[in-house]
Amino acid sequence: MIKDINSLDYIEKKVLNFTRSESLISLGDSIILSVSGGSDSIALSEILYNLSPILGLKLHIVYIDHHVRKNTYKEKELIKDYATSRNIPYSFLDIYPKDFTEKTLRDERYKALIKFSEELNFNKIALGHTLDDQIETIIMNFFKGYGMEGLCGIPVKRDKFIRPIIILSKSEVIEYCERKSLKYIDDFTNLLPITLRNRIRHQIVPFLKETIQQFPQSVISQSKILYIENDFLKNISLEYFNKLKGSNTMIEIEREDWNTMHDAIKIRVLKEVFKDFNEELSNEGIFYILKEVSEIKEGKTINIGNVEIYIYNKKIYVYKKERNEFLLILPIPGKINLPTGEVIEAKLLENKKTEFNFNNLWQAYFDYDKIKAKELIVRNWKEGDKIKPFGLGGKSKKVQDVFVDKKIPRWKRTVVPLVLYKDEILWIPGIIRSDIAKITNDTKTILHLSLKKEG
Numbered sequence: 001m002i003k004d005i006n007s008l009d010y011i012e013k014k015v016l017n018f019t020r021s022e023s024l025i026s027l028g029d030s031i032i033l034s035v036s037g038g039s040d041s042i043a044l045s046e047i048l049y050n051l052s053p054i055l056g057l058k059l060h061i062v063y064i065d066h067h068v069r070k071n072t073y074k075e076k077e078l079i080k081d082y083a084t085s086r087n088i089p090y091s092f093l094d095i096y097p098k099d100f101t102e103k104t105l106r107d108e109r110y111k112a113l114i115k116f117s118e119e120l121n122f123n124k125i126a127l128g129h130t131l132d133d134q135i136e137t138i139i140m141n142f143f144k145g146y147g148m149e150g151l152c153g154i155p156v157k158r159d160k161f162i163r164p165i166i167i168l169s170k171s172e173v174i175e176y177c178e179r180k181s182l183k184y185i186d187d188f189t190n191l192l193p194i195t196l197r198n199r200i201r202h203q204i205v206p207f208l209k210e211t212i213q214q215f216p217q218s219v220i221s222q223s224k225i226l227y228i229e230n231d232f233l234k235n236i237s238l239e240y241f242n243k244l245k246g247s248n249t250m251i252e253i254e255r256e257d258w259n260t261m262h263d264a265i266k267i268r269v270l271k272e273v274f275k276d277f278n279e280e281l282s283n284e285g286i287f288y289i290l291k292e293v294s295e296i297k298e299g300k301t302i303n304i305g306n307v308e309i310y311i312y313n314k315k316i317y318v319y320k321k322e323r324n325e326f327l328l329i330l331p332i333p334g335k336i337n338l339p340t341g342e343v344i345e346a347k348l349l350e351n352k353k354t355e356f357n358f359n360n361l362w363q364a365y366f367d368y369d370k371i372k373a374k375e376l377i378v379r380n381w382k383e384g385d386k387i388k389p390f391g392l393g394g395k396s397k398k399v400q401d402v403f404v405d406k407k408i409p410r411w412k413r414t415v416v417p418l419v420l421y422k423d424e425i426l427w428i429p430g431i432i433r434s435d436i437a438k439i440t441n442d443t444k445t446i447l448h449l450s451l452k453k454e455g
């Protein structure tokens, strides 16, 4: 075991300096080494293994079997031999992804690593990405149109994940493995021009190296600058976004404020909104929204995938079209929690012929002698729902028309609760009550319904 910095290999020193300058590793860290058995992750393990006495690290190797291939025996054997020779504890984890796209495999792998690190109470997870991975990613993101964020490349650290060897080129990694007589199994499919990444690796990168003198340093230093600039813009737009975010399903912004925002911020805010909704937003989508929102008339909507943008009453509402269906039973007397966090309560009161506050639409009184039910239904609005509004002599009206009359924005229509007795809508809190079960002088027991923000 090497304990002295001077006896470290130059590659190990390079990584140590890098981890220091980027504050990747702290003294005493416990680090999961995510090892596939390839040259990158084996080199990563060996480097951190040699740095561990200096940094006081606790290490644990994890190999993840994605069950994409039947036989992962060779990788497991190799990792087992390596880990035991260094006396590093190791584990093999199984995951069964829903599909075999690169993205799903990676997402599932990262999830499994986080879960495992929590079980072990380890504070970092190290991945073996290299400088070559970084350059290929940046080039790929450029051609895919992934914007400034994409041109920043793979982050050196994010949450628990760290990438200590992202400053090493693949040739440095291979040279290190050979010098240290480390065995590894590189995935042979990496050599085949079957994926975009492999074509960039084997066809575009060599061409760029040959023709551009500063390449790849030019790309790497640019990505570092962009990372700083991106961070600045991201923070500003996140501040805007957090201010605008009403509930988790809706964004509300004054049209006037929108018009005074710089397009750069509008774009960023839109990206944040779509990310929050878990929806895709292409660059074309961004241009479409910018143009439409500036030209569209009041009361009109713009649709982009599952997201709807609605301009109403000098405001812009952005929301996801999905309906959060709910159907709940309200016991009488009793309480229920709505998905919005609000609470509806039903109470029974003796009729003392006192004055009621009919102006407060967040509560309503009914003749319980006429209802006599043990429970009511509370659900969200459905197309075609009708109500007999109070004071209209029992005539029905479409709930949709009530919404329009009362200027209820579209996004809200899918979340407001409707309280029903059998098939009849009794009350829509904050909006309207029905003509059913009106209180008379003969009423003995009153049903009092109320909606409160929370319990």
Ligand SMILES: Nc1ncnc2c1ncn2[C@@H]1O[C@H](COP(=O)(O)OP(=O)(O)OP(=O)(O)O)[C@@H](O)[C@H]1O
Pocket: 034, 035, 036, 037, 038, 039, 040, 041, 042, 062, 063, 064, 065, 066, 126, 127, 128, 129, 133, 186, 187, 190
């Ligand atoms: N099956 C796996 N089990 C554990 N970690 C993995 C696995 N596959 C990938 N990783 C981790 O993710 C990093 C990047 O994944 P990628 O698919 O780009 O790696 P790779 O080409 O397999 O690299 P390597 O040369 O390390 O095998 C790897 O260096 C490794 O740290």
